Amino acid sequence: MSEATMELKSVFSALQLTAAAGALDELLMEAETRQWSYRQCLQRVLSYELKKREEKQFARRYKRAAFPELKTLDEFRVDEQPSLGQRQLQQLRELMWLEQHYNLLFLGPPGVGKTHLAIGLGVEALNQGYSVSFVTMDQLLHLLKTQEISRNAQLRVNRIIRSDLVILDDLMFMALDRQEAHLFFQLINKLYGQASIILTSNKGPEDWGELLGDPAVTTAILDRILHRSEVIHLTGDSYRLQMQAGLWRFKYR
The missing domain is CATH 3.40.50.300 (P-loop containing nucleotide triphosphate hydrolases)
Structure with missing residues (x-):
């Protein structure tokens, strides 16, 4: 892991972008493989963080709902x-x-x-x-x-x-x-x-x-x-x- 990537992870963690920090290596590799622009890479990283937060919020709300079983x-x-x-x-x-x-x-x-x-x-x-x-x-x-x-x-x-x-x-x-x-x-x-x-x-x-x-x-x-x-x-x-x-x-x- 490069020093720059470590610094990015540290900054993400300080900003409480914990999901993006944990997946940063994978996201950067994907960006290099697909040759994303800086804007595309930033959008992908932030979208990933947002998606994970929404999933956590849903899981939290679902647990608090106290359904006896999952029915759709x-x-x-x-x-x-x-x-x-x-x-x-x-x-x-x-x-x-x-x-x-x-x-x-x-x-x-x-x-x-x-x-x-x-x-x-x-x-x-x-x-x-x-x-x-x-x-x-x-x-x-x-x-x-x-x-x-x-x-x-x-x-x-x-x-x-x-x-x-x-x-x-x-x-x-x-x-x-x-x-x-x-x-x-x-x-x-x-x-x-x-x-x-x-x-x-x-x-x-x-x-x-x-x-x-x-x-x-x-x-x-x-x-x-x-x-x-x-x-x-x-x-x-x-x-x-x-x-x-x-x-x-x-x-x-």
């Missing part, structure tokens, strides 16, 4: 979902609803792709630079009830509140007591108008009252969630049951 919209079998067409899926992918702080409610029986669709849209949002938080309803209630005594819970709740998109999975699958209902309302109230929310549930809003218990809290939550929202009812047979049946037939054919 390209993997979503829209042809097997009679209530959602390709055109509507493309409109959701464009994220205009997120820019305008609209909420999405994916309702339907278990296994029809509600969580897959929610995660897929969350990944699209991450790709476009938005911050996303995914949390199931039981996880959320635990966080809300322990945030006063647990620093980790407090940090997670604060991260959820600061997110551009919050995905609440399996909403209303269980009845809430009075304290839980009020804590849930407080969170929804903080998110209202500041973030978009995607909710997945096998129960429609008309059934939430009996699970929340308090009529006043139920009305307040519904008012904030349903204002500026789109409700999408997913139907059809369970994907999971279809897959299990397919595996069973493959195993015993």
Whole structure:
């Protein structure tokens, strides 16, 4: 390694261009092989640094999103979902609803792709630079009830509140007591108008009252969630049951 290259690496490191510094030898060899001009070489080096920073930022945002698994919209079998067409899926992918702080409610029986669709849209949002938080309803209630005594819970709740998109999975699958209902309302109230929310549930809003218990809290939550929202009812047979049946037939054919 020449002294000039070492000095360049030192300067890059001082400027916190760490990715470019680490790949400088390779980049300079490529520049010599392709006979780049000084301008082309500089552009390539800076583009490399920018790309690596964007990859790190995405990895950081993805980790903080806390998805249970990676699901993409390209993997979503829209042809097997009679209530959602390709055109509507493309409109959701464009994220205009997120820019305008609209909420999405994916309702339907278990296994029809509600969580897959929610995660897929969350990944699209991450790709476009938005911050996303995914949390199931039981996880959320635990966080809300322990945030006063647990620093980790407090940090997670604060991260959820600061997110551009919050995905609440399996909403209303269980009845809430009075304290839980009020804590849930407080969170929804903080998110209202500041973030978009995607909710997945096998129960429609008309059934939430009996699970929340308090009529006043139920009305307040519904008012904030349903204002500026789109409700999408997913139907059809369970994907999971279809897959299990397919595996069973493959195993015993």
